[in-house]
Amino acid sequence: MDSKDMMKRLVEPESVAIIGATRKTGEFALNLVQHLLAYGYTGKVYPVNPNASEISGVQAYHSVGEIDAHIDQAVIMTPREAVPGTLKECADKGIACAVVVAQGFNDAGDKEGKELNRQMKDVIRDTGIRVLGPNTFGIANGFINFSSSFAQIRLDKVPVGVICQSGTFFHGFPEFRLTGKGIDIGNACDIGFIESLEYFEDDPQVKVIGLHIEGINDTKRFLETARRISLKKPIIALKTGKSDRAAKAMQSHTGSLAGNTLLWDSALKSAGIIRVNDMEEFYDIVRLFTIAPLMKNNRIAVATYSGAAGIMTMDALQGSGVEMGELSTQTLQKLKDIAPPWLHVGNPVDFWPIMQAAPNQGLAMRDILDILLSDDELGGVMFLQLAFVDRTAEGLRMFLNYMAARFPDKSFISAIPGSSDVQCITGLQQDGKHVAYPTPERAARAFSRLWQYSRLRNGF
Amino acid sequence: MDSKDMMKRLVEPESVAIIGATRKTGEFALNLVQHLLAYGYTGKVYPVNPNASEISGVQAYHSVGEIDAHIDQAVIMTPREAVPGTLKECADKGIACAVVVAQGFNDAGDKEGKELNRQMKDVIRDTGIRVLGPNTFGIANGFINFSSSFAQIRLDKVPVGVICQSGTFFHGFPEFRLTGKGIDIGNACDIGFIESLEYFEDDPQVKVIGLHIEGINDTKRFLETARRISLKKPIIALKTGKSDRAAKAMQSHTGSLAGNTLLWDSALKSAGIIRVNDMEEFYDIVRLFTIAPLMKNNRIAVATYSGAAGIMTMDALQGSGVEMGELSTQTLQKLKDIAPPWLHVGNPVDFWPIMQAAPNQGLAMRDILDILLSDDELGGVMFLQLAFVDRTAEGLRMFLNYMAARFPDKSFISAIPGSSDVQCITGLQQDGKHVAYPTPERAARAFSRLWQYSRLRNGF
Numbered sequence: 012m013d014s015k016d017m018m019k020r021l022v023e024p025e026s027v028a029i030i031g032a033t034r035k036t037g038e039f040a041l042n043l044v045q046h047l048l049a050y051g052y053t054g055k056v057y058p059v060n061p062n063a064s065e066i067s068g069v070q071a072y073h074s075v076g077e078i079d080a081h082i083d084q085a086v087i088m089t090p091r092e093a094v095p096g097t098l099k100e101c102a103d104k105g106i107a108c109a110v111v112v113a114q115g116f117n118d119a120g121d122k123e124g125k126e127l128n129r130q131m132k133d134v135i136r137d138t139g140i141r142v143l144g145p146n147t148f149g150i151a152n153g154f155i156n157f158s159s160s161f162a163q164i165r166l167d168k169v170p171v172g173v174i175c176q177s178g179t180f181f182h183g184f185p186e187f188r189l190t191g192k193g194i195d196i197g198n199a200c201d202i203g204f205i206e207s208l209e210y211f212e213d214d215p216q217v218k219v220i221g222l223h224i225e226g227i228n229d230t231k232r233f234l235e236t237a238r239r240i241s242l243k244k245p246i247i248a249l250k251t252g253k254s255d256r257a258a259k260a261m262q263s264h265t266g267s268l269a270g271n272t273l274l275w276d277s278a279l280k281s282a283g284i285i286r287v288n289d290m291e292e293f294y295d296i297v298r299l300f301t302i303a304p305l306m307k308n309n310r311i312a313v314a315t316y317s318g319a320a321g322i323m324t325m326d327a328l329q330g331s332g333v334e335m336g337e338l339s340t341q342t343l344q345k346l347k348d349i350a351p352p353w354l355h356v357g358n359p360v361d362f363w364p365i366m367q368a369a370p371n372q373g374l375a376m377r378d379i380l381d382i383l384l385s386d387d388e389l390g391g392v393m394f395l396q397l398a399f400v401d402r403t404a405e406g407l408r409m410f411l412n413y414m415a416a417r418f419p420d421k422s423f424i425s426a427i428p429g430s431s432d433v434q435c436i437t438g439l440q441q442d443g444k445h446v447a448y449p450t451p452e453r454a455a456r457a458f459s460r461l462w463q464y465s466r467l468r469n470g471f
Numbered sequence: 472m473d474s475k476d477m478m479k480r481l482v483e484p485e486s487v488a489i490i491g492a493t494r495k496t497g498e499f500a501l502n503l504v505q506h507l508l509a510y511g512y513t514g515k516v517y518p519v520n521p522n523a524s525e526i527s528g529v530q531a532y533h534s535v536g537e538i539d540a541h542i543d544q545a546v547i548m549t550p551r552e553a554v555p556g557t558l559k560e561c562a563d564k565g566i567a568c569a570v571v572v573a574q575g576f577n578d579a580g581d582k583e584g585k586e587l588n589r590q591m592k593d594v595i596r597d598t599g600i601r602v603l604g605p606n607t608f609g610i611a612n613g614f615i616n617f618s619s620s621f622a623q624i625r626l627d628k629v630p631v632g633v634i635c636q637s638g639t640f641f642h643g644f645p646e647f648r649l650t651g652k653g654i655d656i657g658n659a660c661d662i663g664f665i666e667s668l669e670y671f672e673d674d675p676q677v678k679v680i681g682l683h684i685e686g687i688n689d690t691k692r693f694l695e696t697a698r699r700i701s702l703k704k705p706i707i708a709l710k711t712g713k714s715d716r717a718a719k720a721m722q723s724h725t726g727s728l729a730g731n732t733l734l735w736d737s738a739l740k741s742a743g744i745i746r747v748n749d750m751e752e753f754y755d756i757v758r759l760f761t762i763a764p765l766m767k768n769n770r771i772a773v774a775t776y777s778g779a780a781g782i783m784t785m786d787a788l789q790g791s792g793v794e795m796g797e798l799s800t801q802t803l804q805k806l807k808d809i810a811p812p813w814l815h816v817g818n819p820v821d822f823w824p825i826m827q828a829a830p831n832q833g834l835a836m837r838d839i840l841d842i843l844l845s846d847d848e849l850g851g852v853m854f855l856q857l858a859f860v861d862r863t864a865e866g867l868r869m870f871l872n873y874m875a876a877r878f879p880d881k882s883f884i885s886a887i888p889g890s891s892d893v894q895c896i897t898g899l900q901q902d903g904k905h906v907a908y909p910t911p912e913r914a915a916r917a918f919s920r921l922w923q924y925s926r927l928r929n930g931f
Contacts, residue, residue, distance in 0.1 A: 038862065039832065091813075114824055118778075120815030162859055165890050177779030182857050182889040184909065225782065256795065257785040260778065260819065289912040290783055290888065318578075318720065319637030322685065323750060325717040335716065353551075355580030359720065364574055372499065397642050399622055402498065428750065429642040430625050433893050449644065452749040 012107050017141050018210035021108045021202070022150055022192055024083035024157065025054045028075050028106070030097055031089035032058035032066050041161040043086065044069050050156040050166055057082065075100050085109040086149060086159045091116065094145070095130035102138035108202075109142055110149035110159045118146055118198055128200065135201050147197030148178030151190045154216055158193075167191065170301055172211035174204055175223035186437040187298045192217060204233050212240050219300040221293065222248040222284070234282040241283030245300045245464050248284045249293040250275050283467050285460055292456065295448060299424075299457045302446045305465040306422045308390035310336050311458060312383045313359035315395040320426070320451045321359030324393065327455035333462050335359070338386070345382045349375065359395075377414070384418040391422035391461070393454055397429040404431035408438045415445035422461055426454035472567050477601050478670035481568045481662070482612055482652055484543035485514045487619070488535050488566070490557055491549035492518035492526050501621040503546065504529055510616040510626055517542065535560050545569040546609060546619045551576065554605070555590035562598035568662075569602055570609035570619045578606055578658055588660065595661050607657030608638030611650045614676055618653075627651065630761055632671035634664055635683035646897040647758045652677060664693050672700050679760040681753065682708040682744070694742040701743030705760045705924050708744045709753040710735050743927050745920055752916065755908060759884070759917045762906045765925040766882045768850035770796050771918060772843045773819035775855040780886070780911045781819030784853065787915035793922050795819070798846070805842045809835065819855075837874070844878040851882035851921070853914055857889040864891035868898045875905035882921055886914035 033042050044058050044067045057078045058071040065071050072078050075085065075097070085101040087094055091113040101109050116128035128145075135142055143149055149159030151173075153166035164181045167188035173180050174194050183189040192214070194207045204227055211217045220240070227233050237246055252258055253272045279286045287293045311333055315321040328335055338346070338358050346356045351368040354361070362379050369375030383392045394411070398404040407427065415423055425447035427435050432449045439445050448454045465471070493502050504518050504527045517540070518526040521533045532538050535545065535557070545561040547554055551573040561569050576588040588605075595602055603609055609619030611633075613626035624641045627648035633640050634654050643649040652674070654667045664687055671677045680700070687693050697706055712718055713732045739746045747753045773795055775781040788795055798806070798818050806816045811828040814821070822839050829835035843852045854871070858864040867887065875883055885907035887895050892909045899905050908914045925931070 115811075115813045118815075119813040121813045124813055162857075165860065175779075177777050179777045179780055179857065179888060182859060184888065185890055185893045188890065223779065225779065251779065251782045251786055253786040254789045257782045257789075260782055260785060260817075289787065290780075290910040291912065317637050317639045319635075319683065319685065319711065320639055320750075322711045322717045322720055325720060326711055326713040327749065329714045329717075351575075353575045353579040353581045353584055355578075357720075397622075397639065399642060400625065428639060428644065430645060430648065433645045450750040452751065 012139070014206050015210065017107050018206055020083040021110075021141075021143060022152055022194065022210060023155055026057070026081060026083045027054060027159070028057040028059055028078060028082045028085045028101070030059040030075055030085055030087045030101070031093070032060050032063070032071065033088075034060060034063050034066055036067060042067060043088065043159065043161060046158065046160070046163045049163065050158065052156045054155070054157065055080065075104050075106070078104070082106050086112065088112050088161065091124065091127055091145075095127060095134055098131060098134045098140060098142065099138065102134060102140040107141065109140060110147060111142055111144035112147060112149065112159075112161060114146045116145045116198060116200070132200060142201040143194070144197040145200060148181055148195040150195075151181045151193035153188070153191050170216060170218035171221055171297055172214060172217035172219070173221045173223070174207040174211075175221075176225045177223060180221070180223055184294050185433060186440045187294055189221065189294060189297060199228070203228060205229065205236050208233075208236050208240055212243065218244060219297055220244055220246045221297045222246060223293070224248055224250045225252055230278070234278055237282040237284055241467065246284045247293065247296050247300070248279055248286050249290065250279065250286060285463055287460075295453055295457060296460045298440060299446055299461060300464070302443060303422050303424060303457075303461055304420050305468055306390040306462050307465075308388075309333050309462050310389055311391040311393055312338060312386070312389050313393045313395065314362050314379055314383060315359045316363055316397055317395065318359075318361055320395045320428070321361065324359065324395065324426075324451040324455050327452040328459070331455065331459035331462075333391075333455070333458045339388050342382060342386045346379065349378055373410070376410070380414050384414065384421050384423060391424065391458055393458065394423070394425040395451055395454070396425065396427060398427050398431040398435045399429055401431045401434055404429075404435035405438075408435050408442070411439060411445045411447070412442050422458070424448070424454050424457050424461075426451045472599070474666050475670065477567050478666055480543040481570075481601075481603060482610055482654065482670060483615055484617065486517070486541060486543045487514060488517040488519055488538060488542045488545045488561070490519040490535055490545055490547045490561070491553070492520050492523070492531065493548075494520060494523050494526055496527060502527060503548065503619065503621060506618065506620070506623045509623065510618065512616045514615070514617065515540065535564050535566075538564070542566050546572065548572050548621065551584070551587055551605075555587060555594055558591060558594045558600060558602065559598065562594060562600040567601065569600060570607060571602055571604035572607060572609065572619075572621060574606045576605045576658060576660070592660060602661040603654070604657040605660060608641055608655040610655075611641045611653035613648070613651050630676060630678035631681055631757055632674060632677035632679070633681045633683070634667040634671075635681075636685045637683060640681070640683055644754050645893060646900045647754055649681065649754060649757060659688070663688060665689065665696050668693075668696050668700055672703065678704060679757055680704055680706045681757045682706060683753070684708055684710045685712055690738070694738055697742040697744055701927065706744045707753065707756050707760070708739055708746050709750065710739065710746060745923055747920075755913055755917060756920045758900060759906055759921060760924070762903060763882050763884060763917075763921055764880050765928055766850040766922050767925075768848075769793050769922050770849055771851040771853055772798060772802075772846070772849050773853045773855065774822050774839055774843060775819045776823055776857055777855065778819075778821055780855045780888075781821065784819065784855065784886075784911040784915050787912040788919070791915065791919035791922075793851075793915070793918045799848050802842060802846045806839065809838055833870070836870070840874050844874065844881050844883060851884065851918055853918065854883070854885040855911055855914070856885065856887060858887050858891040858895045859889055861891045861894055864889075864895035865898075868895050868902070871899060871905045871907065872902050882918070884908070884914050884917050884921075886911045
């Protein structure tokens with residue numbers, strides 16, 4: 012079968028057999044049938060368990076062969092010993108692809124695991140069935156309320172395709188669910204980064220691609236594929252395994268070879284991939300690209316509630332490629348017109364004294380941002396404001412959505428520290444117009460990454 | 472007056488005059504009298520406003536001289552022009568110290584600001600009154616429900632003394648309020664880091680000292696003071712102003728000279744101060760020291776839900792001074808006894824397969840941590856677990872509090888990513904027994920800083 016058709020059955024299944032479905036129910040049962048009902052998945056679900064005739068109210072089958080219907084995908088949740096045989100049954104039934112959940116193949120410390128891995132690969136070679144995994148959460152697809160994860164996750168329709176080697180990325184953070192469509196390639200005995208990237212390449216539901224990479228088998232083809240796709244959609248990569256010890260651990264985690272981190276740096280860069288440094292930056296930068304438009308140049312203005320936070324921003328921008336230069340004479344004059352006469356007006360713009368001197372503080376804040384956001388010489392505007400308490404956080408959220416909607420083509424990013432920052436930042440993320448972070452340094456880093464990709468796309 | 476007595480009146484005032492108190496009320500009025508009532512401050516409050524006889528139900532005075540009572544502290548909230556004269560009136564009234572809120576002195580772009588600054592300093596020299604500020608939020612003291620901040624803040628009894636040059640640090644983050652006792656020295660025309668450090672030195676309510684530094688006047692005496700105190704309490708510093716532009720901006724923010732960042736690095740290190748890199752690390756590391764005991768050696772074990780997260784931890788620990796070495800034969804054997812036979816048991820400990828093979832998953836997780844936390848050869852234990860949904864986050868919080876209480880002398884830090892991480896992390900912080908971060912890398916960084924200070928204190 013064509014790889015793209017197979018990937019469609021894998022990520023967007025209309026029917027799924029769950030082999031080794033548990034009969035346990037309740038909160039900690041890891042009952043996938045129960046999860047799919049809870050998600051509201053509308054495809055056909057066929058639980059397979061030799062000892063059950065129904066699971067969570069859904070008719071169950073004793074073997075996959077008994078199911079008298081077409082099946083897009085099998086999720087194999089059996090212990091490792093049963094995997095090769097079960098996979099063969101799936102192939103015989105005409106199923107195109109299977110998710111193999113179990114651990115204990117090449118990642119295991121014993122001979123039996125390696126032997127089972129060989130048997131599994133033999134079935135793949137002999138029958139043509141394709142395998143995602145082993146050692147995987149499988150698929151998450153918020154657009155069809157589907158996930159093969161044995162742990163229940165929160166699904167969301169975010170325009171992000173994630174290809175990862177760990178289910179941890181299916182779980183997101185409070186402000187950002189991350190995975191609109193997720194493919195956990197696990198130990199990648201068959202389906203890997205390349206098929207998955209190609210699936211996301213023309214997917215209209217996916218605007219940004221996130222990669223968690225431990226190792227890659229066919230590096231050359233991976234880089235060629237990424238080079239083509241990164242000119243259409245931003246690709247953000249968290250490549251882990253920098254130390255010798257990590258390389259050793261990865262071999263037992265996903266059986267990957269780590270490789271030299273500097274080589275990876277230049278290889279990923281040459282393919283137009285944005286390499287991030289840690290889990291937090293991965294989430295920060297992926298969600299940045301779900302919202303922020305590209306930058307037209309690398310000069311930004313910073314409007315800040317606090318001189319101190321403005322200085323932290325400058326520290327963070329140092330060497331980033333993004334500059335906080337002087338404002339134009341025209342823009343400076345507009346700001347001076349509303350500032351108290353003693354205030355030294357420059358970049359960053361210290362808006363607190365301007366607001367305090369104004370008859371209406373809210374209007375003054377709007378005017379300041381209007382002046383900066385409408386300055387065509389600026390590639391972006393950063394706004395730093397505190398979320399003092401829940402109520403001011405709500406007001407700030409409304410205000411920022413309003414300003415972002417007025418200037419949809421300007422790169423506009425906020426940092427919102429304070430005791431109610433999560434509330435404000437999560438709300439803004441859900442609204443989908445404006446991206447905000449809890450510290451000035453994380454907002455500055457986001458601008459730096461945005462400029463990195465803007466250069467690639469615009470050929471600067 | 473003795474500096475320590477004066478600082479006591481400043482940070483723990485039993486009576487305060489609010490000069491230039493506003494008559495406006497409501498949410499955005501910045502009415503300090505109203506804030507103090509809301510905080511539940513039980514000291515005496517004397518609002519001063521030439522046009523009011525009461526403010527928010529509290530008797531007001533037309534001038535400070537009219538108040539017929541002893542006053543510990545004046546908060547001067549007038550426009551800048553009125554500051555020198557008002558300060559003189561306070562001195563004549565016998566008030567020992569004043570908070571000067573207004574901006575526009577040496578930080579301003581005009582001559583008048585500099586002239587007003589000179590006049591203010593003349594009053595200080597001639598009368599002996601001491602000044603905190605100008606350009607400051609003043610004081611926050613959660614232990615007596617007091618703050619001079621014009622913006623209402625959330626007070627808390629956290630054992631942290633903060634000395635800063637921006638009110639931003641009075642506002643905290645959702646998981647951590649930061650400022651138990653805060654001294655915003657602002658432009659530091661008089662009271663500065665040294666008096667403030669000495670105040671916190673013997674303060675039994677303060678366990679950790681946090682510094683936000685833009686610049687320091689008497690660097691030599693500051694470093695001597697810090698060197699003495701850092702052997703009693705950890706001092707964490709965010710020193711900002713790394714670029715030339717930042718140095719210029721700081722001159723207009725707090726009138727400070729930035730100085731070379733490498734010089735600062737070695738100077739702070741020589742004084743036993745832990746220098747952090749950004750706002751997020753400042754909060755992370757200060758709150759670390761409010762809870763975590765010191766490490767007895769630099770070897771840690773990592774128990775992880777995910778091989779991938781374990782690898783991220785290794786990446787983050789590289790070059791940190793903290794090592795994830797091999798586990799002892801005895802500890803390995805104890806783990807192997809409860810692990811499935813095929814599992815490669817090492818460090819990190821992949822606990823998911825062990826839990827899945829166990830009759831009771833919760834007990835298995837407890838057993839794994841028991842084995843690691845009771846291993847005397849380990850200096851610390853890191854625990855990585857997902858907060859899937861709100862309910863698992865609550866269970867995790869209970870579990871971690873239970874484990875931390877069983878091993879109060881072991882350095883034990885968690886990373887809890889997932890869609891409910893904030894809930895779990897904030898809850899744990901409030902409970903005060905266990906410290907957790909949302910990513911493996913931030914937990915690894917915390918261990919690295921904990922070891923840095925443990926070495927200093929234990930002379931390793």
